[in-house]
Amino acid sequence: MNCRAAFAVVLATALVVGAVVVAMDWSTAAMHDPARTLLLGPRESFVAARGPYPPVFGVWELVLFLGAGTAFVAAGFIAWRARPREWTGPLIIVAGLLWLLGGLRRSSDPALFTIAAVVTNLYLPVLIQVLLGFPTGRLRYRWERWFVGACWVLATVGVAAEWMFFDPRAVATTHPSTSVNLLLVHHDPTIATVVQLTVGGLAAVCGLVVTVVIARRWRVGSPAYRSAFLPLGAAGLVAIVVTVGILASAVRFPGSQHAWLLELRYPTSAVLPVAVAFGVIRYQLARVAVGSAVTAIGSAPxxxxxxxxxxxxxxxxxxxxxxxxxxxxxxxxxxxRRRALPVPGGPQSATVLERGGVPVGALVFDTALPAADPELLAAVRAAAALALEHDRLRADLQEQLGEVRRSRERLATAADTARRRVERDLHDGAQQRLVAAAILLGRARRAGDITTRDTLLAEGVGELDTALAELREFARGVFPPMLAARGLPAALDSLAQRAVLPVRVTGEPASRPPAVIEAAAYFVAAEAVTNATRYADARTIQIRCETDDDELRLCVVDDGCGGAVVSPGGGLDGLADRVAALGGTFELHSPPGAGTTVTATFPLRSVTA
Incomplete structure (x- = not known):
């Protein structure tokens, strides 16, 4: 409901209420005039005038009447605002305005009196449509449309026919009527009685039909339908029973003429808007309950x-x-257990929940729920999708935590392997050279002649030079000095110069990345160049290194045979773990016969030097 529609409803209500108050005739004769009794037909009003409950109008009754009509409009306004796509709210607003128009019957103006007398019961067909069309207000079956149409005819043509043969001024009562009936054709009490009894009987039949339909729908309805329909259905039944009781008093049905029956006109009618408001409030509480259910997602599957x-x-x-x-x-x-979606037309329905066009789950519910609370179902559907997404994210998180644990284990294993390799390389290389140098120096110290001593010293110095060269080469493989001194571009150029194959280095970081990022990127490039040289049968290699504000991207491409894979415990697997430990991504694209591309992307903002 937009502001314009709301303003129109408020304005129409104010105009009708104002017209009723202004047109009110407060004279003593008008206050006791039976023909001006609100909500009653001509026969019922004069039966009431003959006792035992003479209808004497007063301020209190006017307040009750206007209050009930305004309650109708307010309840319809609330329902329309809560469910703008349904007809229930507008229908109840129309019923309230028709109710209020009936107040013009207290006017002494013949035209206003006649119009109000005809529209006295027009609010009833509207309420019947609300009951039969629950919860949307739309009539689903052809017989319902015919039935509601017949009720409209009865409430208009039937009531008009009652007044065509009834002149309230010609009826002898304690307080004679002064109302002028403009519909009067000929005053004939016999015809008027027959017409009024016929209309009253048909109205009773209509009330009985509505009662039977409501009772049947309640009996066969699902728990969701019963829960949604209970407030409005109960209020409707009470209003129908009281209306039928008032009609029974018009035909002097035995036991029907009680003073309290007529006094129930306004409170029983006001029950309907109260029921609507209660239903809307309960709907809002249900939305709150759905929100509370969402808070349970984090604590339970x-x-x-x-x-x-x-x-x-x-x-x-x-x-x-x-x-x-x-x-x-x-x-x-x-x-x-495996489940199949409910078949259409059965007691249950289902809606498939998707993410990115792929099904992730299904919400199964009572078939009556979409019609009873479409907005509530939409909220439940959204909450269910959120729950499934939460469950998926939790499973992904558990998988990622498991991968982190496995990555840590692989890193620890790789570190142990690297330490053993360092130990072996030192033992087999520089350590052996140093041992040999120590032996030669010892022999030189024990040598008797100068020539032998000089020869041994020269050999020892040679072993020391060789050991020093091997240690420098070994240290360069562990962490090249060029990387620490001049940064990643210079280290990559040095790697390209030492490589066996032609290596082309392109790109340059806009700013120097953190040291841990530089080291990881260098070792990715070194491992990729080594693999291309040893296994890929490549002819050329290209290294691209680029950065922006958020990440560093290193890409090593060779034109070899391809077919490389990340094997558990292999060099590429260790690099992938190292990149992942820094929050980056490692990708390997190596189709057979089409070369290999190794790409490592490192986030710069989440890593400090």
């Missing part, structure tokens, strides 16, 4: 407290949330 809270919120004990098992291409319940 979808099969736990969350689903239980949803069932309470929508009053549907059959509601269930299934997940989609992609490996089996079917839905499974909380116990892991």
């Amino acid at each position: 979808p099969a736990g407290a969350f689903v239980t809270a949803l069932r309470r919120a929508v009053r549907d004990p059959t509601l269930a949330l299934w997940t989609y098992a992609a490996e089996h291409e079917c839905f499974v319940d909380a116990e892991g």
